[in-house]
Amino acid sequence: MSDSDRADALLADFPKPGRGRLKVFLGAAPGVGKTFAMLTHAHAQQRMGRQVLVGVVETHGRAETEALLAGLPQQPLLRTRYRGVTLHEMDLDGVLSTPGSLVLVDELAHSNAPGSRHAKRWQDVQELLAAGIDVYTTVNVQHLESLNDKVRDITGVLVRETVPDWVVHEAFDLLLVDLPPRDLLERLREGKVYVPEQARAAIDAFFSQRNLSALRELAMQAAAAQVDTDAAQGYRQGGTAAPALRGRLLVGVDGDDQAERLVRHASRVAQRRHLPWSLVHVDNGRLHDENGRQRIQAAQQLAERLGGEVVVLRAAEVARTLIEHARERRASLVLVGQSRDRWRRRLFGAGVAARLLRGSHGLEVNVLDRDVQRSAPKPAARYVWAWRHYLLALAATVLAAGLAWAVTSVLALPNISLVFLAAVLLVAVRTSLGPALACAMLSFLAYDYLFIAPNFSLSIQREEDVLTLVFFLLMAALTGNLAARQRSQLQALRETQAQTIQLLDLSRRLTGATDRQAVLEAAHQHLDGRLGLQVCILQRDEHGQLHVASGDPTSFTDNERAAAQWAWQHDQAAGFGSDTLPEGRWWWWPLTVDSQPLALMGVAQCAGQALSGPERRLLRGLAQPVAQALARAQLSEQLEAARLHGETEQLRSALLASVSHDLRTPLTSMRGSIDSLLALGEAIAESDRRELLEGTRDEAERLDRYIQNLLDMTRLGHGSLKLARDWVAPADIVGSALHRLRAVLAPLNLDTQVPANLPLLFVHAALIEQALVNVLENAARFSPAQGRLRVEVTVHDQQLHIAVSDEGPGIALADRDKVFDMFYTAARGDRGGQGTGLGLAICQGMVGAHGGQVRVGEGTDGVGTCMTLCLPLPTQPDTGSDVP
Structure with missing residues (x-):
């Protein structure tokens, strides 16, 4: 055993973080203690x-039990009126809000009153465990789901209240409370279990010596299985392999009425042998009626509740596919039911079990015989639909016979059989195998009666006609079977294709969604209205309240809101058609990624009916890509926020560096000039005093430009910069900018080329002037x-170009795009020039x-830099009218 397996076994001995521990007191029957x-x-x-809290304890009037309640704090029960009867249920919210590390919850299999949050008490226990509360609970063996049909066989009573086996299996401790049947019967007669009248009825109906012994054996088997599991866990914790070799059990089911019974039997076998198990349904293309599909879905749901894996395979050969899958999963046991077609088994040996036995080398195959009990009567609608198919077979045979009789003078006798074969194919394509075989038999009789000598008689005179009829019947049966199978496979492919198309369409919509709201809108547009469904998607706001994020505004009842909140908190389905808060019309499914709900999908049937199993599976399949797209959008938003935060920090650092350098320099110069004037006063010559004052003015103007750049960049970044456009001459903008920078440009040789006949610009004159000032100041620096x-x-290509060329060091090709980044100058350090690096960014x-x-x-003759402001030229105004 590897260290990893040992570590997993050791960790399995500890409860999950934040989850409570469950201890189950298991008994064979009521009254064992x-x-x-x-x-x-x-x-x-x-x-x-x-700290111990009694959530709910049923004493049934037993004095010993009531005496033990003394000294234990109890949570008051909720009272609910239902059909004129007052029902007492555990106050789940009260228990959750009351401090207590251990809660006692009696009768785990109890069904809650209608209108409660959960349909079953074991679901209340699961919520308590999820809240980190330890729970003690009790349950009788007849309430285990996998033993439901076995208890019915033993006692003759079908137990309605059941608990999924996995609930008991996840218990940290399981304690078997045992009492011999004779002692239990004695307690019944003494009235310590039920009142005397109920006790006598119970002894006559359920509590017999034989039934109690059998139930006691089942309880011991369940406890022994749990003990063996704990022992195997102990071996793994010790670093050694458990003595028992584990394989896998595969149970193959079809759409017959024994499917659920077969699943329960497989769960018991897997539990006794300590094997993981899987339910396998091989879709061989045979068309199932609605009842058959519902039975398959019920068996799959039962297998999931009992802890099994559900696998659906598509292949033509059932037995061969089961054997191949068993070898792939390294299974040691295959369990199947007895074939329904006993006559075919006897004649051809074509049952699945027989083919498994012939093809399974070294694989154990168990066959469960069919239940001798009569199955429930089938709905009359099914018979009506089936008889319509057989009537179609009869009508097709009659039409084929009429057509064949009409062309008997044109076609030879062997060719007439093709007309009947066409009728068989038509029926097979339109219905199923049964009506196709019926049409083949009717065509066989019609062909013999009408066209085989002697006509209008079923007798045959020639031996070669017998062979012809036999071949005709064989070909009709084969073609009918093949056509029916192809039709069912085609329907299955169409359903699969429809689901695939829906997934592809949804994926295409989600791919184009760039943010969270777009994902929700795309999902709603795809799902709403399909299959007669109404869809809405809920999200939580910053206050933790659910609101409609996509879909039409919808008002929900209190129960529907409670179901939505519960589905979000527990990451499980809730609402209409589920076991949790089923009141209302909405079924809620959380859109979850990594156990984190991102949104909540609500679905309601427009016709007010509950969602079927296939519809729920389809919606769950479609919900997964929606959840992934939401996670992608959320991650994108987080990355964008992180990027913006990083850029903000970078700008803040650059701004501090800029302020500390570029703004301090003119302030220092201004302070020095002012100090000189104050200290020396009249001692300074007039020319020197004037020079100091002009220098102070220039530095003040320079400081004003820096501050103006900061303000302009702030306005640009927040989108508050308004464009008050007007018609203006380019020469006026150039002249005004040069005038503002006359002191800065004085040491340079300025060459200005501004033609007189330039078109007008429709711009914000002050902004374009400021942009040109920034470019000129950068060139002068x-x-x-x-x-x-x-x-x-x-003017070029309907654009006005204002080019400023200098003879400076120039800008490398790789850096020409960077000069428009804010604080680019400060990021490069002190290059001998001054400035915040905001000028060109604001210009852009x-x-x-x-x-x-x-x-x-590049500048003139390849020296220096040339920066060009390109401005679009609109249609010029009419000079004869007022200029707007």
């Missing part, structure tokens, strides 16, 4: 300092002293807001 033993253990726990700065305005934003762009290229 389960509740008494549970209360005794509860008192022992209380003496050890644990990097130009050498006495360098040439050229400003040229041209201002020009882009007008539908233009800023291009970076």
Whole structure:
């Protein structure tokens, strides 16, 4: 055994984080002392300092049991009126809100009153365990789901209240409370189990010596299976393999009335042999009626409740497919039921069991005989539908006979049989195998009666005619069987194709959804209205309340809201058609990824009926890609938020660096000039004083531009920049910008080329002027002293180009896109120039807001840099009218 397996076994001994432990007191029958033993253990726990709370305990008037309740705090029961009767149920919410590390819940298989949150008490226990509360509970062996039909065979009573076996199997402790049948009968006669009148009726009906002995054996077997499982767990914890060799049990089921009985028997066999087991249904293309499909679905749901795996295979040969699947899963036992077609088994040996025995080498095959009890009468509607098919077979035979009689003078006798074969094929394609075989037999009789000599008689004179009729019947049966099978397979393929198309269509819609709301809208548009369903999708807001995120506004009842909340909290289906809060018309299914609900899908039948099994499986299959798309959208939102947070932090760091350097420099210069003027006063020459004042003014203007850049970038980033457009001449914008920067441009040789006949611009003049000022200031900052700065305005391709060329160091090709990033200058450190690095970024934003762009290229003669502002030229206004 590997260390990993040993570690898994050790971890399995501990409860899941946040989940309580379950202890089950198992008995063979009522009155053996389960509740008494549970209360005794509860008192022992209380003496050890644990907080104990009685959720619900049924004393049935037993004085010994009522005496043990003394000293234990009890949660008051809820009273519910149902059909004029007052019912007392456990207050689940009260128990959840009351502090208590151990809760006593009697009668695990009890059915709750209609209108309760859960249909069964064992579901209440599961919610308590999920809340981290330990639970003591009691249950009788006849209430175990897998033993339901066995108890019926023993006692003659069908137990209606059952508990899935997995609920008991997940118990941390299972304690068998045993009492010999004679002692239990004595307790019944003394009135310690029921009142005397009920006791006499119970002894006569259920509590007989024989029944109690058989139930006691079943209880011991269930307890022994749990003990053996614990022993195997102990071996694994010790690092050694368990003595018993484990294989796998496969149970093959079909759509007959013995499917559920076969599943229960397989669960008991697997439990006794400690084998994992699977239910396998091989779809061989045979068309099942509605009852058959419902029986298969019921068997699959029962297998899931009993802890089995459900597998559906599609193949033509059932036995061979079961053997191949058994070898793939390394199964050691295959369990099947006895074939319904006994006459065919006797004649041809064609039963599944016989073929399994012939083809299974080294594989154990068990065959469960059919129940001798009469099955329930089948609905009359099915007979009506079946008789319609057989009437179609009769009508097709009559039409084929008439057509054959009409062409008997044209076609030879052997060719006339093809007309009847066509009728058989038609019936097989339109109905199923039974009517096709009936049509083949009727065609055989009609062919013999009408066309084989002597005519109008079933007698045959020639031996070769006998062979012809035999071959005709054989070919009709084979073709009918083949056509019926192909039809059923075609229907199965159509259903599979329809589901695949729906998945592909939904996937295509979800692929185009970029955010969470788009995913929800795509899912709602795909699902709503299909199959007569009304769909809405709920989400939780920041206050934890569910609201409709996609779908028409819908009002829900209190029960429907409670079911939705419960489905979200427990990641399980709830609502109409389920066992949890079934009142209302909505069925809720959580859209979950990694045990985290992302949304809640609500489905309601427009006709008000409960969803069928295939519809629920289809919706669950369609819900999975929706959940994955929601997770993808959520992850995308988180990544975008993380990216924005990172960029914000980067901008903040760059801004601090910029403020500490670029804003401090002009302030320092201004302070030095002012201090000199204050300290020296009249001692400073007039020319020097004027120079200091002009320097202070220039630095103040420079500081004002920096602050203006910061404000403009803030306005651009928050989308608050408004464009007050007007018609303006390009020469005015250029002239105003040059005038503002006359002091900055004074050390340079300025060359301006602005034609006189330029078209007008329809822009926000102040923003374009500021953009041009930023470009000019950037060029002046990097130009050498006495360098040439050229400003040229041209028109190309319905655009006005304002180009500013300098003779600076130039910009590398790889960096030309980066110069428009905010704080690019600060990110590169001190390059000898000054500035925040916001100027060109603001320039790009201002020009882009007008539908233009800023291009970076080489300067004149390949020296320096040329930055060009490209602005679109709209249709020019009429000079004869007022300019807007």
